[in-house]
Ligand code: SF4
């Protein structure tokens with residue numbers, strides 16, 4: 001010992017760091033990623049690879065050359081954004097479209113706000129929605145997937161897209177949903193972006209994050225509850241026009257959105273009640289967009305809309321302070 | 326598993342009680358001791374000896390400088406060498422009485438035998454006076470003069486004494502050792518406190534990571550047979566030993582902002598204080614020594630030592646083999662709230678509970694990164710504050726909002742900084758802001774008082 005270090009208390013720190021939390025999120029997403037690889041084959045690997053690589057590279061370039069600050073890529077948050085963006089895109093997306101998505105996610109939604117912690121909207125979702133609006137053809141058509149091990153997968157539009165089209169042509173929901181078997185929805189996909197492929201893999205990741213205390217379950221659970229309840233009411237009133245709760249829970253990236261996008265620290269409220277209101281808002285808006293909007297899948301929009309309300313929710317809902325009314 | 330714990334926040338650092346098996350040893354006398362005049366909360370004591378005076382162990386050498394202040398006794402016998410400023414743990418000069426040790430002669434009237442005296446004197450006033458004359462202060466950290474706590478302001482009523490045996494800070498084991506080795510004395514001390522406060526019930530709170538202590542204290546209470554004393558096993562959680570949190574955990578009452586525990590009917594005393602009360606009342610022995618742990622993974626010679634107040638830290642460390650090679654930080658107290666020692670020549674105080682060595686790997690802070698708004702700091706804050714918000718307001722210097730968001734309620738427990746994944750120095754920033762807010766509140770009160778008097 002040569003010199004004593006003097007610094008204020010506390011003198012020890014928990015093992016948590018931004019990097020360790022983000023690493024946990026990546027670990028939680030792995031089952032779904034692997035599932036999507038098996039399902040969609042090398043083209044999905046390419047989409048994921050391009051997405052993650054461009055997000056990390058862009059963050060590095062922007063911090064180093066534009067902001068001239070120490071690089072933040074070691075915190076792995078760009079990797080998380082990359083994986084989420086990848087999971088949100090169809091496996092058929094051309095690499096340059098993926099890259100544009102990454103530019104919007106990292107370059108616009110994250111770094112222009114000042115980097116990690118400063119952004120209002122979830123970067124991966126901003127990227128996805130931008131692509132959805134700009135390149136609708138790439139984003140909504142799904143071709144017959146060639147699984148990694150030659151697994152059979154189902155072709156056609158996404159379940160929600162198919163039903164919306166079917167309704168326009170006058171068919172009833174019962175006829176349309178009869179084609180889907182819920183076991184398929186839970187274990188394997190019926191067309192859709194990669195992240196929609198395996199509900200169970202996503203849910204396993206969510207449970208992992210809750211057990212590791214990375215996230216708290218309130219937001220996700222209130223989204224699920226609200227979606228189920230709203231769908232139950234509408235479907236109960238008119239089953240020919242509206243899809244039911246189980247169908248709505250299992251399709252359209254709801255699980256991916258509720259477990260991994262709505263729970264993003266930066267863009268969700270911190271307090272318990274703020275989180276519950278946030279979740280209820282997302283669930284309700286999702287269902288309204290699905291039932292009455294022009295996009296079949298409303299989760300992304302619903303989350304982005306509720307992201308905008310977070311600063312207000314954080315102002316209104318505070319922790320209960322010790323010994324104060 | 327016990328469910329008793331406080332209601333908001335808290336963290337679970339590894340308890341690292343590696344010195345728990347070390348029985349209390351008596352440290353040999355140092356050649357010189359330095360007794361700081363200000364080693365309690367309140368006004369510094371005033372010296373009543375002069376340079377050259379011969380003193381005995383337990384002889385008062387400084388008297389209280391006000392109501393909230395305490396006597397200081399010589400912890401050794403010898404000659405007063407100087408009364409002069411000397412750098413303290415942090416290197417800041419503090420008035421100290423320097424005494425060169427000669428022999429070990431105790432002042433008359435002090436009972437040094439091991440016999441347990443269980444009969445408690447009847448006159449409560451006399452008891453409190455004895456405690457005052459013995460210079461007893463709270464040994465749980467705040468070093469608040471004990472006789473002041475035992476004289477509640479008119480109109481307030483004590484309903485329960487809580488003896489704080491949580492020792493929730495990692496590494497510390499001195500209270501645990503005292504419970505195990507001097508449990509009888511602690512129980513008699515608790516009984517004295519309970520009698521003084523009007524025969525109120527007394528709860529000894531011990532965390533469940535010390536099952537031997539819980540069992541031992543239950544046995545001792547049964548054996549001694551005082552009424553109304555019980556042990557309450559507590560769930561392990563930091564900062565359970567903080568006064569407000571402990572009252573919440575034991576009595577389910579929350580002390581309001583800026584209020585004293587007595588406002589909810591509670592008086593909290595630490596295990597070491599209960600022992601000091603026993604010594605003062607039953608044995609006539611003033612507070613001249615206390616038990617402290619010397620510990621840390623990198624320190625081979627773990628120990629719990631009975632140390633005379635005013636012993637130089639360096640003397641203690643050298644006795645146990647010197648500062649270990651890989652220690653970068655020496656801390657007085659625990660790792661969560663203790664103070665880093667800048668000056669090893671400084672001496673122990675009445676309230677010194679441990680000397681802890683930490684390595685670079687254990688203690689060095691990672692560089693700060695951006696807040697990711699994870700809310701972990703707010704989840705951890707036992708006062709229900711929002712540290713991320715307070716640090717932002719503090720950096721913006723928004724005093725009004727800081728006060729509204731209760732920066733002044735911060736107990737400086739460090740849970741926020743401990744939890745923050747972005748390694749933001751939350752407490753460092755909040756501590757300063759708290760000081761400024763408290764200053765503003767005090768200035769306002771003073772101005773209001775002056776205005777009222779002017780009328
Ligand atoms: S140090 Fe203050 S702000 Fe931080 S957790 Fe403790 S009480 Fe809360």
Ligand code: SF4
Nearest residue numbers: 696697699700702745
């Ligand atoms: S713990 Fe740190 S990163 Fe998380 S909200 Fe608090 S200040 Fe921000």
